[in-house]
Amino acid sequence: TQLLEQSPQFLSIQEGENLTVYCNSSSVFSSLQWYRQEPGEGPVLLVTVVTGGEVKKLKRLTFQFGDARKDSSLHITAAQPGDTGLYLCAGVFGNQFYFGTGTSLTVIP
Amino acid sequence: DAGITQSPRYKITETGRQVTLMCHQTWSHSYMFWYRQDLGHGLRLIYYSAAADITDKGEVPDGYVVSRSKTENFPLTLESATRSQTSVYFCASSDLGVGLETQYFGPGTRLLVL
Numbered sequence: 001t002q003l004l005e006q007s008p009q010f011l012s013i014q015e016g017e018n019l020t021v022y023c024n025s026s027s028v029f030s031s032l033q034w035y036r037q038e039p040g041e042g043p044v045l046l047v048t049v050v051t052g053g054e055v056k057k058l059k060r061l062t063f064q065f066g067d068a069r070k071d072s073s074l075h076i077t078a079a080q081p082g083d084t085g086l087y088l089c090a091g092v093f094g095n096q097f098y099f100g101t102g103t104s105l106t107v108i109p
Numbered sequence: 110d111a112g113i114t115q116s117p118r119y120k121i122t123e124t125g126r127q128v129t130l131m132c133h134q135t136w137s138h139s140y141m142f143w144y145r146q147d148l149g150h151g152l153r154l155i156y157y158s159a160a161a162d163i164t165d166k167g168e169v170p171d172g173y174v175v176s177r178s179k180t181e182n183f184p185l186t187l188e189s190a191t192r193s194q195t196s197v198y199f200c201a202s203s204d205l206g207v208g209l210e211t212q213y214f215g216p217g218t219r220l221l222v223l
Contacts (some may be wrong), residue, residue: 002150002151004151006151030208031208031209033208040216040217041214041216041217042199042201042214042215042216042217043152043199043212043214044214045211045212048208048209048211050209088151088152090152091208092207092208096154096167096168097142097154097157097167097207097208098154098168099144099151099152099153100151101149101150101151102151
């Protein structure tokens with residue numbers, strides 16, 4: 001059983017479309033991070049959210065941490081081919097660090 | 110060059126053999142981590158180290174051994190490789206642990222156990 005479930009697992013969209021990726025858990029996390037991983041490389045940190053209800057924007061990417069700190073979402077506006085990659089949420093529960101199952105995004109030109 | 114490197118990048122071995130994956134970082138980060146990445150499971154933490162000579166188990170430590178005699182190196186050993194250990198292995202480092210700090214990942218080692 002995964003502590004952090006992401007949906008959808010796979011997403012293929014046309015350039016210019018909007019999309020939302022979800023990261024859900026039944027457990028409360030003190031903070032959540034979002035990473036992006038490109039093929040053949042390690043994940044790279046995009047953002048860290050700490051406060052319940054927090055919203056952070058990074059250019060066309062908007063990250064939200066749920067009020068109860070059990071879930072998070074990543075919204076991409078006007079997706080571009082450069083957004084293609086694997087998006088991973090991650091957080092600390094207890095004294096362990098867990099990654100989500102991942103969402104593989106393909107943006108078609 | 111500064112950064113975090115892993116070697117080898119690709120490895121094929123046979124069941125029962127011992128394999129050691131190397132990880133080296135040049136930032137003098139206190140924390141280092143080993144993850145494995147498998148389809149459908151995301152990344153799972155195998156072991157981590159808070160400092161030289163301090164290591165602790167992660168989510169999936171069985172079948173793996175680590176050591177950290179020097180701050181910059183964190184080798185991962187599979188003492189007797191099994192097919193279920195076929196995976197992509199990532200090493201990472203951070204300055205102050207996880208959760209709020211950035212983890213910097215290496216490029217990964219792709220391991221195939223026949």
